[in-house]
Amino acid sequence: MTVTRAVPLGCGHHLPERIVENAEFAKTLETSDEWIKTRSGIERRHFAAPNEKTSDLAIPAAQRALAAAGIEASDLDAIVLATATPDETFPATATRVQHALGMTNGFAFDVQAVCAGFIYAVGMANSLIQSGQAKTVMVIGAETFSRILDWTDRSTCVLFGDGAGALILSAEPGAGTLADRGVMSVKLHSDGAHHDLLYVDGGPSSTGRAGCVRMQGQRVFQHAVNKLAQVAHEAMDSVGATADDIDWMVPHQANSRIIESTARKTGLSMQKVVMTVHNHGNTSAASIPLALSETVQAGRIRQGDLLLMEAIGGGLAWGAALMRW
Template sequence: MSNHASNARLTAIGTYVPKRVMTNFDLEKIVDTSDEWIWTRTGIRERRIADAEEFTTDLCVKAAKDLMDRSGKSLEDVDLILVATTTPDYAFPSVASQVQSRLGIKHAGAWDLNAVCAGFVYAMQAANGLITSGMHKKVLVIGAETLSKAIDYTDRTTCILFGDGAGAMLLEYDENNPSFLLSDASSKGEGGIHLYRTGLSNQMDGKKLHDTGHIVQNGREVYKWAVSSVPQGMKRLMEAGGFTLKELDWFVPHSANLRMIEAICEKSGFPLEKTLYSLEYYGNTSAATIPLALDKGLREDKLKAGDTVLLYGFGGGLVQASSLIRWTI
């Protein structure tokens, strides 16, 4: 738990989603499912799918350009690029280093962070800490995924959920009007077997994994963990800073499944109508869901400067990360 002073301010946001739309009706033609079945169980109607030659770096660059176009800000003097992703173009070099090259940012550190669906909040926390410490002054944080490239489209339990997208945010040094109020993070590594994608190893805790290279999920177990742990985490974070959930203007959880979000809101006592999510038309975009939800709230004229917002990422690991922020864009 970190109840901290902060010198980092959110100053701009940008997003990008691929042009191709995959509806629930499209999925009916691929696997044994239906629009009604998907909608009633997930709250998802559509998701965006990257082209065959469109990768995570491409989405990041377009989200960053959208940020520049909308804010009028230059990224030339960014001194660090953090990309949260679990679907990098390559094992290495990092997506962040490719973004640095493509955007022509000459003197920036660059690294990728993988905390799956909690990745964006972890990256924001890291950026805040590095700026507050004085190590960096201007950090570009991007959450981006091309999950469609890691999906088995014969597995109806996973292929209906995931989509592609990217969201970028700019954080700058500002000791007078910082955005970050509180942060928390935790992990339950023994739950990793319930949500994974194999890599160099095909075993976990001595147990053989489904070594397909695709995302494998035990939805029931992940649901139980999230619905139990997220409301507890919300309460713990707010109480640590002397806040109550009633003082919160907006809750922005990872957009995994609308039924999960509804259950989290019901259990925590927080109203669903004050919750921002991006899954209905974008699906679960992992590290990109929270910036996409923030941008949607901004475009719909819900999110206002000065609002108190709780960002809450959770997912594979099993990991979770939360940050209470003051909206300053």
């Protein structure tokens, strides 16, 4: 049986120049490098310059993904950009990227599922490709989370960073088996009953201002581990895969303890887990494509490897995607 698969062609990433070590927070907050590392695994993160927007991070990541894929912007049919920190309320930040790349055909739009945004965007791209609406789609996760942090709240402001990552998917025929390259399954969930666990206290129709991140960290941790392990198994079960088939788990880089606990519940050794949270912090929708691109660039992820990607964010929204590189 021949099926259409969304096959990865290449990826790229970009980080702002400014690197902020944990010690910098100790100058203004009751915290320390050790306190932050012990609770999150984070050692440093990148912050955008005052004049840098989310699109300014997304564009170079997109350009590097095109170069890695060996294609031109004119070969793209669509751009799906996941972000919770768009340049403007409208239009979509994706259209800024589209224009900067010189892409005059096709369409571009944003997806908002916070930290789960990249998984949602992969799901949208996969659906576009399988339906025949598009042949080649660029998926981007990009954030300037430093714009919505409360610098007096040590429980949140030390956790987040800025960055962008991009992945290009293109339609190719597959045999309909687990040996195929490309996206195998995407499983998405949300539950608005948990809104108050992780949200931003602002918005154009509520307060008329951007607002800041508010989080009940311990409760988010508990939900994260259980929901991520469940959706990981759901994605694997849907195509008859097991933990033994997974070559790499590329998780949302929120917290090292969440990543380790999720890997354990999923049945994966930490030797199979990509971990970049120590250098990037939590970059929300950008964290998975950032981690993916760095690991591919380092030659650790190779063609034929089966990847499990999973994330959870405000909403609560969560999901997992299984893809063979």
